[in-house]
Amino acid sequence: MSNPPYRVALNGYGRIGRCVLRAHYERGASAEFRIVALNDLADQASVEYLTRFDSTHGRFPGAVRVEGDRLCLNGDALQVLRVPTPEAVDWAALGIDLVLECSGVYHSRADGERFLRAGAPRVLFSQPMASEHDVDATIVYGVNQQRLAGDEKLVSNASCTTNCSVPLLKLLNEAIGLEYISITTIHSAMNDQPVIDAYHHEDLRRTRSAFQSVIPVSTGLARGIERLLPELSGRIQAKAVRVPTLNVSCLDITLQTARDTSAEEVNRVLRRAAEQGPLQGLLDYTELPHASCDFNHDPHSAIVDGSQTRVSGPRLVNLLAWFDNEWGFANRMLDVASHWLSVAAARQ
Numbered sequence: 001m002s003n004p005p006y007r008v009a010l011n012g013y014g015r016i017g018r019c020v021l022r023a024h025y026e027r028g029a030s031a032e033f034r035i036v037a038l039n040d041l042a043d044q045a046s047v048e049y050l051t052r053f054d055s056t057h058g059r060f061p062g063a064v065r066v067e068g069d070r071l072c073l074n075g076d077a078l079q080v081l082r083v084p085t086p087e088a089v090d091w092a093a094l095g096i097d098l099v100l101e102c103s104g105v106y107h108s109r110a111d112g113e114r115f116l117r118a119g120a121p122r123v124l125f126s127q128p129m130a131s132e133h134d135v136d137a138t139i140v141y142g143v144n145q146q147r148l149a150g151d152e153k154l155v156s157n158a159s160c161t162t163n164c165s166v167p168l169l170k171l172l173n174e175a176i177g178l179e180y181i182s183i184t185t186i187h188s189a190m191n192d193q194p195v196i197d198a199y200h201h202e203d204l205r206r207t208r209s210a211f212q213s214v215i216p217v218s219t220g221l222a223r224g225i226e227r228l229l230p231e232l233s234g235r236i237q238a239k240a241v242r243v244p245t246l247n248v249s250c251l252d253i254t255l256q257t258a259r260d261t262s263a264e265e266v267n268r269v270l271r272r273a274a275e276q277g278p279l280q281g282l283l284d285y286t287e288l289p290h291a292s293c294d295f296n297h298d299p300h301s302a303i304v305d306g307s308q309t310r311v312s313g314p315r316l317v318n319l320l321a322w323f324d325n326e327w328g329f330a331n332r333m334l335d336v337a338s339h340w341l342s343v344a345a346a347r348q
């Protein structure tokens with residue numbers, strides 16, 4: 001491992017890859033690590049253009065230009081690669097300490113090992129892997145980053161929905177006790193949906209125009225939560241719908257609690273955790289009359305909308321939690337990267 005600042009590369013420079021780079025700069029380009037290279041299938045003119053202009057998050061806050069094979073940002077020069085397979089990149093020659101894998105096309109340990117064999121010492125994936133055994137750890141920052149010992153090679157940053165739900169479920173399970181959980185994700189459109197109907201995906205509904213319909217899609221959220229909170233295994237169901245908005249999603253969470261409770265108690269637990277303790281800055285709480293676009297560019301993993309908490313029964317709780325599926329998750333990629341690199345360095 002090199003000395004700080006550590007050298008980080010992005011593989012896949014789409015919605016998440018670009019948000020990670022931009023969040024790195026908006027957070028003040030941490031002294032701990034530098035993003036020194038990015039790899040995507042796109043040409044350099046497109047890389048420059050999509051870095052400078054973004055329909056969702058606005059213009060890049062700083063100077064952007066391409067010089068040869070470099071993307072120059074605020075005086076830094078990042079090497080731009082256009083290589084379709086991880087083994088064709090000489091990560092060792094680039095001196096990379098960590099690859100942030102944001103293409104979404106690699107799902108298995110065998111895929112991850114292709115990066116390692118090409119000289120990348122560590123890979124952080126921007127999605128849950130096919131099975132928990134495909135990585136050395138799946139991390140939801142604020143909940144279990146302490147389990148990183150520094151010797152891991154492949155780590156997953158889970159999903160945006162797992163990052164939103166797990167902190168809330170853990171808090172409420174510890175404070176009140178949870179019997180059964182049912183979650184509906186209401187998610188903005190993504191690049192795996194076409195603008196107009198097209199042959200596109202093994203999930204037939206994802207062949208339909210993203211901007212014409214509310215579209216039920218498959219989700220692995222229940223499995224993702226069970227990986228982080230095994231004490232809830234077998235008691236979670238989830239479904240998801242995509243809606244025709246560009247960004248910001250929410251979870252509609254229904255909980256059967258182990259004892260009687262009230263909306264006031266549920267909100268008190270969640271508001272306190274947002275105000276103090278390890279989830280501060282990751283969890284937020286509001287009772288203002290918001291709409292989804294108010295949370296565009298919000299770095300929290302979850303924003304509980306306390307005005308929407310309902311309790312009936314009195315053991316049936318219904319909650320609404322917002323999240324910027326791009327920006328919140330990209331910030332967690334940076335948090336996990338930073339923490340992992342520091343524990344890996346301390347171990348040496």
Ligand SMILES: NC(=O)c1ccc[n+]([C@@H]2O[C@H](COP(=O)([O-])OP(=O)(O)OC[C@H]3O[C@@H](n4cnc5c(N)ncnc54)[C@H](OP(=O)(O)O)[C@@H]3O)[C@@H](O)[C@H]2O)c1
Pocket residue numbers: 011012013014015016017039040041042083084085102103104105126127159160190191192325326329
């Ligand atoms: N968007 C979200 O809200 C969100 C939130 C959390 C997690 N995620 C996860 O993050 C991953 C990426 O999602 P995204 O929304 O950022 O997707 P995206 O916008 O489609 O970005 C993926 C990028 O990777 C590129 N790419 C494809 N194959 C590649 C390869 N072999 N090598 C290098 N680059 C390659 C794509 O190029 P082409 O377009 O030319 O194929 C595209 O630019 C997915 O696993 C997704 O589930 C997404």
